[in-house]
Amino acid sequence: MKLMMLLLGMLFFYSGCHHSESTITQIDRPNILLIFTDDQGYGDVGIHGNHDLDTPSLDALARESVRLDNFRSQSVCSPGRATLLTGRHFLKTGVWGAGFGRQYLNLDENTIADIFQSAGYNTSMLGKWHLGKGGPYLPQARGFDDTWRLHQNHDHLDPVLDHNGTTLQVQGWTADYLTNRVIDQLKEKPYQSHFIYLAYPLIHEPFEAPDSLVQKYRARDFSASLSTLYAMTEQLDQNVGRLMHTLDETGLKKNTIVLFIGDNGLIGNPTNMPHLTKEELDRRNPRGFRGLKGSLFEGGLRVPAFVSWPEKFPPRIVSENTDLTDILPTLLDVCGISLPDGNHPVDGISLLPLLKGTADTLRRRYLYYANHEAGWPAGKNERFFFNDRDQLKFELTDLAVLYGDYKYVSIWNGSMKGLYNLATDPSETTGLNDSVPEILNQMQQQLQAWWSGDVIEKSDSYKMPTFFVGYPGEDINTVYAHAPRATYGNVQNKRSYTFNWRNNGDGQDHLLEVVEGGRYKIMADCKVTNAAGKLEIVIGDQRLTAPIKEGNELELGEIDLPMGPAVLQIRLVEVPTNDQLILDEFTAIKFQRLPE
Numbered sequence: 001m002k003l004m005m006l007l008l009g010m011l012f013f014y015s016g017c018h019h020s021e022s023t024i025t026q027i028d029r030p031n032i033l034l035i036f037t038d039d040q041g042y043g044d045v046g047i048h049g050n051h052d053l054d055t056p057s058l059d060a061l062a063r064e065s066v067r068l069d070n071f072r073s074q075s076v077c078s079p080g081r082a083t084l085l086t087g088r089h090f091l092k093t094g095v096w097g098a099g100f101g102r103q104y105l106n107l108d109e110n111t112i113a114d115i116f117q118s119a120g121y122n123t124s125m126l127g128k129w130h131l132g133k134g135g136p137y138l139p140q141a142r143g144f145d146d147t148w149r150l151h152q153n154h155d156h157l158d159p160v161l162d163h164n165g166t167t168l169q170v171q172g173w174t175a176d177y178l179t180n181r182v183i184d185q186l187k188e189k190p191y192q193s194h195f196i197y198l199a200y201p202l203i204h205e206p207f208e209a210p211d212s213l214v215q216k217y218r219a220r221d222f223s224a225s226l227s228t229l230y231a232m233t234e235q236l237d238q239n240v241g242r243l244m245h246t247l248d249e250t251g252l253k254k255n256t257i258v259l260f261i262g263d264n265g266l267i268g269n270p271t272n273m274p275h276l277t278k279e280e281l282d283r284r285n286p287r288g289f290r291g292l293k294g295s296l297f298e299g300g301l302r303v304p305a306f307v308s309w310p311e312k313f314p315p316r317i318v319s320e321n322t323d324l325t326d327i328l329p330t331l332l333d334v335c336g337i338s339l340p341d342g343n344h345p346v347d348g349i350s351l352l353p354l355l356k357g358t359a360d361t362l363r364r365r366y367l368y369y370a371n372h373e374a375g376w377p378a379g380k381n382e383r384f385f386f387n388d389r390d391q392l393k394f395e396l397t398d399l400a401v402l403y404g405d406y407k408y409v410s411i412w413n414g415s416m417k418g419l420y421n422l423a424t425d426p427s428e429t430t431g432l433n434d435s436v437p438e439i440l441n442q443m444q445q446q447l448q449a450w451w452s453g454d455v456i457e458k459s460d461s462y463k464m465p466t467f468f469v470g471y472p473g474e475d476i477n478t479v480y481a482h483a484p485r486a487t488y489g490n491v492q493n494k495r496s497y498t499f500n501w502r503n504n505g506d507g508q509d510h511l512l513e514v515v516e517g518g519r520y521k522i523m524a525d526c527k528v529t530n531a532a533g534k535l536e537i538v539i540g541d542q543r544l545t546a547p548i549k550e551g552n553e554l555e556l557g558e559i560d561l562p563m564g565p566a567v568l569q570i571r572l573v574e575v576p577t578n579d580q581l582i583l584d585e586f587t588a589i590k591f592q593r594l595p596e
Contacts, residue, residue: 029335030309031194031256032116033182033243034327036084037236038077038128038154038204039293041266041284042302044233049286052222054234057241061260062306066313066355071305072323072402073264075294075371077153078103078130080263080324081199085111085131085142087328087346089368091455095131096462097372099495101483104132104465105142110343112328113143116195119337122146124185126178127199128153134478135471140164144197148181150174154201156208156232165473173210175202179239183246190250198243202236206272209235225273226280254310257334259327262303268292290428296369296400296409297428309334313355320361321402326351366403368450373398374462375412389462394448401447408443419443467568469561469591470516479568479589484508488571491586501583504533507571510589512539517563521592524554524570527585533575537589539566545573548582558594 043050047059074080074090082088082095086109090096094106105111113123124146125139130153132138139147151160151167159174160167170177182198209231216234217227240260247253266284269275281292291297305322307313325348332339333350353359375396400409405423409416418431419440433440455461467479481498489506491498498508522537528550537544537556546556570589575582 029193033196033258035260036199037262039267040262043285045304055237057237064315065306065308067317068305068322069317070321072301073303075264075300083324087348089347111142117143121195122192123195125197128201135468154204175239203232205270207270258308260306265293265300288427314357318354369400371398373412466511466513469514477591479510481586497585497587510568512566512568514561514563519594521558522556523590525587526583529581529584534573536571536573538569
């Protein structure tokens, strides 16, 4: 019922989001342009010492910004996005990975868009969402008035977009199109207070870019892979330049805060082109940080972070430790907006003194990092199976903690536990476990206490999502197979489907919330390898069984569902005794509401 009440509240009015009157009047409140890039590491910009790259617009933005030079994100996509939008460590928000059903943001989390929307801002989201699919998980239900969401997170050319619930096929480069939409918004509503979250898919793989830019870098004797990546980065730079030109042209620049931030450390190797060599990766890493995206070393966490507000934030370089949790409380502080009553406690602090130049340091604090590895005892890799969360083990979970100059990194399975002094060893090459045992012990205890008390003991962490049936505005409600509550038998999980359905009892369960009771037609999207046996669906006391037939969609029949919570059970039954692959790619169960 908690989910039901939450859903109803979201459908009519986000009642939890009241705001106090700002000390800044409506006409004086700054616009917020929050640019979030994908897989762009610290060294993927010219001003950070990468002399291979031409990024004149980003370099110019950095020079007129407060550069948060010791800024860290999380190490993979969805965790960084959840942290940015809530001001909370992602493990507290229901997000605990970048796929496999681990990327759904809990519905009781207020997003930064919820709060700015409640404060009277026009809120918009463009690009990569990656915090849940369908119904109340989509950005239009998370505080955004206007959304241009990519159907496929990393389509760089001719993408399919969802505009406020309507599907659009777009021609051309994704980054150009998204930039055009932001420019249109700024020009059409120059007197509206805007909060714009622009989440470019650049520079995530696949490596694709305009040929003219690729050939420019090929002419410099770079490989096809590195040339394409550099071309993608320059394409990003060109679009940021267009945005900054629009702010100048419209006179909005002086009253617009521009934030440019990466979502995680530098991307490693593409799947669509030859891998980058070690020398090429080193060229992109002039500071010599250890690790890539997904790593808890600095190469996986350190990202560009520029904050510009002309005449308000004096340009300078700040070396204080800062991270993604700080963005939400900082922007609320700048705009004089309060957290809503009942908001979950945020983990970040306001960086306004650093931005205004009235302070060079902030209070010393612990900062925590994790990636997409959650550890159960030996046996099954958690990415492919889902076990009971009570079996999670601290010592098998990839975690890191930062305090001042010291950083402690604990990699799963006990393979690496190291303490480093980043002031003297920014490349994290020399462990200090034996040199300063008292600090090592302090950091270990602090990290375990945080994980055990602030994360694992909370029921909202390490959970799989609930899917909504009968959700308003959706003709067909989809339960995505990649997010099961549990799997059984041979079934394994991949990023966007389950596979290896072979024997009787193979299957998976999902959590449901039926918003509108009634009769539903049920279909299964799957790749049938052998048309043998039957697929059985059980929801409460309702049961459907249908023969498995050749094709990519199975019609399972019709079922009556009452309103309320339920568990969807999906099983193979009546299959041959021999071990043969029956279903290879199981993508979704779809519910279509039938007229009364």
